[in-house]
Amino acid sequence: MADKRYYGQFCGLAAALDVVGERWTLLIVRELLLGPARFSEMMENLPGIGPNLLSERLRALTEQGVVTSAPVPGDGRGKQYRLTPLGEQLRGPVLNLARWGMGFLTEDTVGTSRATWGFLAVQAMIRQSEVPEVDETYEFVVGGEIFHIAVRDGVAHARRGHGTDPVLVIDTDTDTFIRVGAELLSPFEALATGKLAISGDHEAVQRCSRLLGLAERRTRPVG
Structure with missing residues (x-):
């Protein structure tokens, strides 16, 4: 880590960027916010990172107390990485960044997407x-x-898995869900084209739409 560059500023933001400001670091944190993961799983879910760089980033995060590793339950040789309580404190900032970043998504920036990213x-x-x-x-x-x-x-609260007695069920693909969230596609357009299916109580749909900021949403101007 001797070659790592630091901002050298007595500032909380600069100190935070010293820890998570390197390229790929926050995307590694994103993956671990979804739950513990093996090295091979992160390699698969982060196409383009390379094993040496992933090892370097994980080592740096471990040294800073953000990430830890432990044997995989039931597998004597396997190891998985997880966020420490300190790392888990990044959930709010990462979600806020994701919300902010949706405004920068365009059809020209469409790339790899994963269903689990829909949860985040x-x-x-x-x-x-x-x-x-x-x-x-x-x-x-x-x-x-x-x-x-x-x-x-x-x-x-958002949780993985089935809910108890849901009042509505929303079914779509990952790209459509993210496009709706980024205002590249309105919920009405997604429904009309069959890319989005909703079943449940109409008033519950309205409440859920307001909760997610989708009520009265239109696609944002492009260009």
């Missing part, structure tokens, strides 16, 4: 100021990945 996308889209007063569950099937939003006591 929906977390980024949740607006706690629009949480419904009624306790209910919304289920999402995005590219085969299943997750849900549970609204309980005025707080909305």
Whole structure:
């Protein structure tokens, strides 16, 4: 790590960038926000990084106390990486960055997408100021990945897996879900073209739309 460059500034932002500002680092954190992962799984999910660079980034994050590794349960030789409690504190900033970055997505920047990224996308889209007063569950099937939003006591939480008695189910592919979130495609256009299917109570659909900032949404101007 002797060749690592530091900003050398007595500033919290600069100190944070010293830890996570290198290329690929936050994308590694993104993968680990989804859960523990083996080295091979991260290589598969981060096309273009290269094994040496991934090893270097993981080593740096481990030295900073952001990432740790442990044997894979039931596999004496396997090892998986996970975020430490310190690393888990990056969830909020990463989701805020993802929400901010959606405004920069264009049809010209379309690239690799994964169903599990839909789970992070929906977390980024949740607006706690629009949480419904009624306790209910919304289920999402995005590219085969299943997750849900549970609204309980005025707080909305996104969790992986099936929800309990969902009042609506939203089914779509990963690209469509991200395009809707990035305002490249309106929910109405996605419904009309069959790329998005919604089943459930109409009023619950409206509440969920407000929660995710999709109510009355139109596609943003391009160019």
